[in-house]
Amino acid sequence: MKELRIRLSDKVTENAEQLAMLITKQQNLRYPSMAKDEGELYPARVELVKLYANALKLDDEERVEVLRKWGQEAGTYFAKKESISLDMMLREVPEYRAFIGTVLKHEGITSQITAEQMYDLTTALDAIVNDVVYYFSLPFVHHEKEILKISQAAIAELSVPIASINDTTAILPLIGVMDFNRGNVLQEKVLKESVRLNLEYLIVDLSGLQTTDTYVAQQLFILFESLSLVGTVPVVSGVTPAIAQTLVGLGLDFGSIKSFATLKQAIRYVA
The missing domain is CATH 3.30.750.24 (STAS domain)
Known part of the structure; x- marks a missing residue:
C-alpha cells in the first residue's frame, strides 16, 4: 500500500499545474473578482496540489505537522488580503477533492487495485482535506478576532466622549x-x-x-x-x-x- 501511495502521489504531482489551472478557472467563474489575484493564487494552488500529493505518502503524525505549518503560513498570508475571504477560499476545497480524487480513481483502475485499497485511499484523501481546511482556517479566525477586538476598542473609546x-x-x-x-x-x-x-x-x-x-x-x-x-x-x-x-x-x-x-x-x- 505504501508503494501504491507513492506512485499515486507522484502522478498527482505530475498533474499539479493542470489541476491548479482547472481549479483557477472554476474559481474565476464563481468569483470574477479573484481573477485579478490569479498571478499569486495560481502558484499557490499548484503548491497546494503538490502538498496534497505529498501528504498521501506521509503517516498521520508527519501529515498533521506538515499541514499545520502550511496552514499557519498560507492562512496568515491570505487572511490579510482584503480582496479574499475565507468562504471564497473554502469553496475551492471540493474542487481539490474532486480533481485529485479523479486522478486517484483513474490510476487505481489502471493499476487494478482492490475496492478496499480504493476505500483506504479516499479515506486518506478526506483526512488530508479536513486537515487542510482546519489549519488554513485557524489564522483567518484569529485575524477576524483581532479585527473585532480593535473595532470594539475603537467603538468603546468613541462611546466615552468628554x-x-x-x-x-x-x-x-x-x-x-x-x-x-x-x-x-x-x-x-x-x-x-x-x-x-x-x-x-x-x-x-x-x-x-x-x-x-x-x-x-x-x-x-x-x-x-x-x-x-x-x-x-x-x-x-x-x-x-x-x-x-x-x-x-x-x-x-x-x-x-x-x-x-x-x-x-x-x-x-x-x-
Missing part, C-alpha cells in the same frame, strides 16, 4: 449599555483626560444609560473614587430612581458626591 464647557469643567454623557470593554475604556480615558484638561469638575450624566445593574454601579463607584484621587470633583446628573435603588441595594456610599436629577441643575451647581 466635552469641555469651560476651562475647569467638562461633561461625560454615558449613553447606551455599559459592558466590560467600555468599562475599561471609561476608567482609563476619563482619568487621563481629567488630568490632561486639569479639570476641577467632571459632570457624569447618567440619563442616557440603558442599564443600571450591579456592574454599572460598581464601575461608577470606581470612577468617582479615582477622579477624587486625581483632584477632580465628580458631579452626577440624571440620577433616576432605578439608579438610586441599585446604589442603595449595593451599599455603595455616594453620599459625598453631589447628584442632581437633571444636567441643567448640575451645570448650574458648578458654574
Whole structure:
C-alpha cells in the first residue's frame, strides 16, 4: 500500500499545474473578482496540489505537522488580503477533492487495485482535506478576532466622549449599555483626560444609560473614587430612581458626591 501511495502521489504531482489551472478557472467563474489575484493564487494552488500529493505518502503524525505549518503560513498570508475571504477560499476545497480524487480513481483502475485499497485511499484523501481546511482556517479566525477586538476598542473609546464647557469643567454623557470593554475604556480615558484638561469638575450624566445593574454601579463607584484621587470633583446628573435603588441595594456610599436629577441643575451647581 505504501508503494501504491507513492506512485499515486507522484502522478498527482505530475498533474499539479493542470489541476491548479482547472481549479483557477472554476474559481474565476464563481468569483470574477479573484481573477485579478490569479498571478499569486495560481502558484499557490499548484503548491497546494503538490502538498496534497505529498501528504498521501506521509503517516498521520508527519501529515498533521506538515499541514499545520502550511496552514499557519498560507492562512496568515491570505487572511490579510482584503480582496479574499475565507468562504471564497473554502469553496475551492471540493474542487481539490474532486480533481485529485479523479486522478486517484483513474490510476487505481489502471493499476487494478482492490475496492478496499480504493476505500483506504479516499479515506486518506478526506483526512488530508479536513486537515487542510482546519489549519488554513485557524489564522483567518484569529485575524477576524483581532479585527473585532480593535473595532470594539475603537467603538468603546468613541462611546466615552468628554466635552469641555469651560476651562475647569467638562461633561461625560454615558449613553447606551455599559459592558466590560467600555468599562475599561471609561476608567482609563476619563482619568487621563481629567488630568490632561486639569479639570476641577467632571459632570457624569447618567440619563442616557440603558442599564443600571450591579456592574454599572460598581464601575461608577470606581470612577468617582479615582477622579477624587486625581483632584477632580465628580458631579452626577440624571440620577433616576432605578439608579438610586441599585446604589442603595449595593451599599455603595455616594453620599459625598453631589447628584442632581437633571444636567441643567448640575451645570448650574458648578458654574
